[in-house]
Amino acid sequence: MKLSHVYILKCTDDSYYTGVTSNLSQRxxxxQSGFYMDCYTYNRRPLELVYNCEFxxxxxxxxxxxxxxKWSRVKKEALIxxxxxxxxxxxxxKF
Structure with missing residues (x-):
């Protein structure tokens, strides 16, 4: 059975990046190494893994x-x- 991971990274600018992968350590x-220069996290390194869930x-x-x-920052932080x-x-x- 192959596992997939949903993960959240905290970036150096204090933003969050959410992703999905089948190989968490490689991703x-x-x-961290800036493998993809056009990735959101490239200029926001170093990164911290703050959430991981397996599927x-x-x-x-x-x-x-x-x-x-799509969640707000506050909702993501509640999950984390x-x-x-x-x-x-x-x-x-709120209305």
Whole structure:
């Protein structure tokens, strides 16, 4: 069974990068070494892995990555800090 990973990196400019991969150690090395010059993280190194979740279904991993990318910074930080009980309230819009 091949695992996929959804991960969040904290960049040196204090922003977050969310990605998905089937080889986490290789992908982290690529981010840290600047392997892809046009990648969001290239000019934001060094990076810190702050969240990682494993999936057995690649499509579910991709869908989760897309969902997290749409989240606010506060909601991402709740996920990173394992404050799962706060996630539903952070999804509500304020009118």
């Amino acid at each position: 982290l090395f690529q981010h 057995t279904d690649i499509q579910l991993a991709i869908d989760t990555e897309k969902q997290i990318k 800090n394992e404050a799962y009980d706060k996630l539903p309230n952070l999804a509500k819009k």
